[in-house]
Amino acid sequence: xxxxxxEQNDDKAVKSRRAFLKGAGVAxxxxxxxxxxxxxxxxxxxxxxxxxxxxxTDHVKAYYEAAKF
Amino acid sequence: MTDIQSLREKIKxxxxxxxxxxxxxxxxxxxxxxxxTSALLAxxxxxxxxxxxxLDGDESPLGMAMSSLGELARTTKPxxxxxxxxxxxYGHGAGGELHPYASFYLTGFIYDKPLAQLREELRGLGLSRxxxxxxxxxHIAFLMNVMHELIVGVQGAAMSLNAQxxxxxxxxxxxxxxxxxxxxxxxxxxxFRPVGTIGRVLMEIEHEAFTIAA
Numbered sequence: 705x706x707x708x709x710x711e712q713n714d715d716k717a718v719k720s721r722r723a724f725l726k727g728a729g730v731a732x733x734x735x736x737x738x739x740x741x742x743x744x745x746x747x748x749x750x751x752x753x754x755x756x757x758x759x760x761t762d763h764v765k766a767y768y769e770a771a772k773f
Numbered sequence: 774m775t776d777i778q779s780l781r782e783k784i785k786x787x788x789x790x791x792x793x794x795x796x797x798x799x800x801x802x803x804x805x806x807x808x809x810t811s812a813l814l815a816x817x818x819x820x821x822x823x824x825x826x827x828l829d830g831d832e833s834p835l836g837m838a839m840s841s842l843g844e845l846a847r848t849t850k851p852x853x854x855x856x857x858x859x860x861x862x863y864g865h866g867a868g869g870e871l872h873p874y875a876s877f878y879l880t881g882f883i884y885d886k887p888l889a890q891l892r893e894e895l896r897g898l899g900l901s902r903x904x905x906x907x908x909x910x911x912h913i914a915f916l917m918n919v920m921h922e923l924i925v926g927v928q929g930a931a932m933s934l935n936a937q938x939x940x941x942x943x944x945x946x947x948x949x950x951x952x953x954x955x956x957x958x959x960x961x962x963x964x965f966r967p968v969g970t971i972g973r974v975l976m977e978i979e980h981e982a983f984t985i986a987a
Contacts, residue, residue, distance in 0.1 A: 718796075721985045725798045728978045729833025730805070 795931055799924050802982075805975050806921040812968045813873065814914035816858040822846055835978070838970035845964045853964070860961040870961050871952070875911035878948035887911060891944055895919070898932075898940075913952055913972075916945055938983040950976045 795803075811821045828843030830836025862869040872878075876885040888911045895901060895910060900919060902910060909915075923932040923940060932940075953976060956962055956969030 717986050721982050722796070722798050724985055725802070725978065725982050728981075729831060729835035729974075730798065730801045730978065 795925055802975075802979070803921050803924040805971065806917045806924070809917040809968070809972055809975070810914045810921060812914075812965070813917070814908075814912075816855040819851065822851060822854070835971065835974045838967040838974065841967040842964075842971065845967065849964050857961060857964050861956070861959060861965060870959050871955055873913040873952060874909065875913075875916065875944060875948050876909075878952060884909060887944075894940070894944070898923075911944075913949060916949070917972075920945070934983070934986050938987065941979060941983065946976070946980060 811817065812825075817825065825842055825846035828839045828846065830839035830843075860869060861871055862873060864870070872883065874883050874888075875891065876888045877883045879885075879887045888909055891911050898919075900922060902915070920937065920941065923937045925931055950973060953969045953972035957966055957973060959965070959969070962969065
């Protein structure tokens, strides 16, 4: 199969996957839970400055801190 | 403005700059993983409960579970939610009703071989525990967080769909659907019942979507 053809097929798969995900209701609640993502992003940029070498799972840390665990 | 445009704007405004290039449907998937992480890591804080109170959804199974979680967040006392979390996951002496660990589900023991294999893989991915909690890495919330990381990336290093699929098939698919089902059916679950449903349905959607893309 030529490279171009493979790319076309990939593109088709991406589109079907996108359509499937939206149809499955993943998009329906976007607005509400995007709030969670915003919080994470804030925690992340703060954490990023401290991290070197090993990447930490910053959100886990942020959530534990938020939960005062 | 069309729905898609407004959705794009929304995603753009939530983007801290390092998720650039991540498709919108993938950001939405990441949001669900983030939601599950925040619900299952520890008793949800007041801040997280505030977010849950705003949840709503459409008539899809996922949407209905989201509505239900929003409704419960609005009507359940925070201390009752914390008690429920304790009964479900910590217990009193003898452990909680559920053990949210891959190792437990796969071998019947915690801290067993599946955890060791996972740790090795996480080293390869450059992900490690933050050290704030003593929960092992195969805790459901940690794994949901790893998926979130693989989708949006830390420091801009999102992984390919193929890499996400590999991790999902190896460390999540063999047991997480069963765990979420158990959470839905748990004797002590009220507030956390829709969390179980969201997890179970998301696992089904993810499995299907990875199959389409493969």
